[in-house]
Amino acid sequence: MTGSITYPGAVAPQRERFITSCGLRVHVCEWGDAAAEPLVLTHGFFDHARAFDLLAPLLAERYRVIAWDSRGHGDSDWADNYSWSVDVMDHVNLLRDTGPALLVGHSRGGGLAADVTALYPEGVRRLVLLDGFGPPPEGVKMEQGRDWRPERTPPEELETLLDWRHKTGEAKGFRPRATLDELARGRKTQNPRLSLDWLRYFAQHGAKAVPGGFTWKVDPLAARGFGPFTPSWVDETMKCLPVPVLAVEPGEADVWALPEPWRSERLALAPKLTRCTVEDSGHFLAVEQPVAVARAVLDFFADAV
Amino acid sequence: MKRLTSGRVQVALHTLSQREGPPLLALHALGASHLEFNELAPHWPGPVFALDFAGHGASDVLRGRAYSAEQVWVMDADTALAHIGRAYLVGRGLGAYVALMLAGTRTAQVPGALLLAGRGLAGGGEAPDAAQIHADRAALRRNLDAAATMDAELRPDPMVFETESHHRPVRFARSFAERATKLVFGDACEPPPPWWRAAREVQSAAHADDGGLRALTQLAAADSV
Numbered sequence: 001m002t003g004s005i006t007y008p009g010a011v012a013p014q015r016e017r018f019i020t021s022c023g024l025r026v027h028v029c030e031w032g033d034a035a036a037e038p039l040v041l042t043h044g045f046f047d048h049a050r051a052f053d054l055l056a057p058l059l060a061e062r063y064r065v066i067a068w069d070s071r072g073h074g075d076s077d078w079a080d081n082y083s084w085s086v087d088v089m090d091h092v093n094l095l096r097d098t099g100p101a102l103l104v105g106h107s108r109g110g111g112l113a114a115d116v117t118a119l120y121p122e123g124v125r126r127l128v129l130l131d132g133f134g135p136p137p138e139g140v141k142m143e144q145g146r147d148w149r150p151e152r153t154p155p156e157e158l159e160t161l162l163d164w165r166h167k168t169g170e171a172k173g174f175r176p177r178a179t180l181d182e183l184a185r186g187r188k189t190q191n192p193r194l195s196l197d198w199l200r201y202f203a204q205h206g207a208k209a210v211p212g213g214f215t216w217k218v219d220p221l222a223a224r225g226f227g228p229f230t231p232s233w234v235d236e237t238m239k240c241l242p243v244p245v246l247a248v249e250p251g252e253a254d255v256w257a258l259p260e261p262w263r264s265e266r267l268a269l270a271p272k273l274t275r276c277t278v279e280d281s282g283h284f285l286a287v288e289q290p291v292a293v294a295r296a297v298l299d300f301f302a303d304a305v
Numbered sequence: 306m307k308r309l310t311s312g313r314v315q316v317a318l319h320t321l322s323q324r325e326g327p328p329l330l331a332l333h334a335l336g337a338s339h340l341e342f343n344e345l346a347p348h349w350p351g352p353v354f355a356l357d358f359a360g361h362g363a364s365d366v367l368r369g370r371a372y373s374a375e376q377v378w379v380m381d382a383d384t385a386l387a388h389i390g391r392a393y394l395v396g397r398g399l400g401a402y403v404a405l406m407l408a409g410t411r412t413a414q415v416p417g418a419l420l421l422a423g424r425g426l427a428g429g430g431e432a433p434d435a436a437q438i439h440a441d442r443a444a445l446r447r448n449l450d451a452a453a454t455m456d457a458e459l460r461p462d463p464m465v466f467e468t469e470s471h472h473r474p475v476r477f478a479r480s481f482a483e484r485a486t487k488l489v490f491g492d493a494c495e496p497p498p499p500w501w502r503a504a505r506e507v508q509s510a511a512h513a514d515d516g517g518l519r520a521l522t523q524l525a526a527a528d529s530v
Binding site: 021083089096119159237 | 312313314359367372373375376379410411433437442445449467471473474484
């Protein structure tokens with residue numbers, strides 16, 4: 001979608017299409033020469049493909065750049081349920097469409113791309129993780145100043161989930177806000193490092209008009225997972241990455257970034273790892289410092305054979 | 306047969322017998338349906354209800370086909386339980402794992418649960434490791450083939466078997482066993498999966514012998530006195 005809100009350096013995709021995965025339509029955006037080598041960008045949790053509008057055009061000078069919306073996010077279909085393993089299958093189905101590719105994943109998208117690399121190595125040539133190194137062992141700290149979430153037992157968590165799902169199984173979306181600007185301002189409380197100008201651009205593509213104003217396109221159900229996952233499982237994936245991996249780390253502390261010492265401990269498990277730090281950036285590297293990130297990615301991929 | 310709304314889909318709840326007494330909710334194995342409890346129903350001293358999990362029997366398939374014992378099938382069972390009221394559970398394979406979770410969560414509604422072996426009991430083992438990830442590579446290819454089979458009328462949905470690689474750690478299962486009122490364990494497959502052994506250890510003092518349906522029936526009889 002081409003909207004009226006612009007942002008310096010942001011370039012809309014040159015091509016948009018859908019692929020089908022597990023019966024769902026998955027939205028795919030592309031920049032650059034369609035005959036060039038494919039490079040796939042995978043967004044993070046509650047994000048969407050158009051968050052790469054700054055980075056993608058810089059990479060498109062050399063590659064066919066492909067960004068996609070995870071199911072339940074952006075312009076991809078909503079599902080009746082969400083699971084990590086089927087999100088992995090969506091990513092693999094995209095690679096079966098594009099052919100073997102260079103992967104770049106941000107945040108949760110980094111975890112997804114890493115699992116795809118471990119499970120479908122024939123489809124992956126190299127992997128870049130943009131601050132996507134998995135959650136810390138204690139879980140995610142949701143807000144500045146708030147304590148670590150107190151640990152609850154799985155039965156307590158399940159009871160809450162069941163009660164919530166019985167109420168919201170038919171949920172049509174998040175509560176609408178009167179204007180896109182209001183959505184952008186709400187997002188800024190969660191991502192304080194990002195400018196309002198960027199968040200307005202982000203909201204233009206990540207939100208839709210509904211009665212009463214605008215709401216995020218993302219499915220509320222995609223936010224609520226439950227299962228036996230523990231962050232140590234990410235360690236096992238890291239150990240099994242068969243391709244060279246570049247870890248791009250933010251120079252600034254950020255509530256969404258994996259803190260030390262866990263970051264170094266986890267990254268050290270990858271057999272073929274290069275680390276690089278992008279200064280003056282928090283978690284949203286591709287938005288905060290797209291030029292520096294593009295340079296790091298292009299350098300890392302340049303000698304891929 | 307009743308159709309109940311579970312999340313965004315509808316699932317089928319079948320009444321297998323209607324005699325007076327404590328209700329029993331039966332939860333089938335992975336890839337099976339309510340039909341596998343037809344022979345058991347006459348042996349229970351109360352009404353027997355049997356569910357078809359999403360993607361199975363007369364229940365809907367999930368749009369996007371992302372099945373999960375912890376997020377989908379336990380909700381289906383909870384929906385059935387809310388419809389029936391307080392009930393004993395019997396689960397086979399996948400249904401045993403779901404029965405464990407439900408018994409450990411809705412403790413006031415589930416006075417006892419019988420866990421039996423069957424398909425979908427083990428899941429993908431304790432946790433990922435190099436050997437497991439290697440096995441999951443092969444499973445992924447099978448799952449991609451299953452996902453390519455698109456037939457809304459087909460039951461079970463071939464994608465339900467994707468859950469056979471989902472991990473079931475001991476500490477997770479134990480947390481439900483510790484809260485459940487009573488669990489009765491039938492004969493497990495050999496070797497029994499780690500989660501099953503851990504849950505059985507938690508409740509071993511109450512049920513040292515694997516009495517199966519007879520033990521659950523005795524429990525229900527004592528309960529009603």
